Amino acid sequence: MTNEAFGQGTLLTQADLSILLNESIKTIGRYIKQLLEEDIIVPTRRNRMEIGPGTSHKVKIV
Numbered sequence: 001m002t003n004e005a006f007g008q009g010t011l012l013t014q015a016d017l018s019i020l021l022n023e024s025i026k027t028i029g030r031y032i033k034q035l036l037e038e039d040i041i042v043p044t045r046r047n048r049m050e051i052g053p054g055t056s057h058k059v060k061i062v
Contacts, residue, residue, distance in 0.1 A: 001017070001020060002017070002042050002043050002044060003043060005043075006043040011043055011044055011045040012043075012044055012045065013044060013045045013046065014028045014029055014032070014044060014046065017044070032044065
């Protein structure tokens with residue numbers, strides 16, 4: 001989902017992912033951390049632009 005959103009010119013936040021995946025933001029953060037430890041890049045607003053954790057302001061992301 002994050003790669004698809006990035007390809008469409010936007011970045012999801014961890015809050016966006018938590019809503020879409022019905023998981024807590026902390027769980028999403030743990031998943032992303034695990035993936036980064038495996039050298040799998042998950043493009044989010046936080047790690048690409050160092051912008052805070054709030055939800056995206058885009059009208060439609062996916």
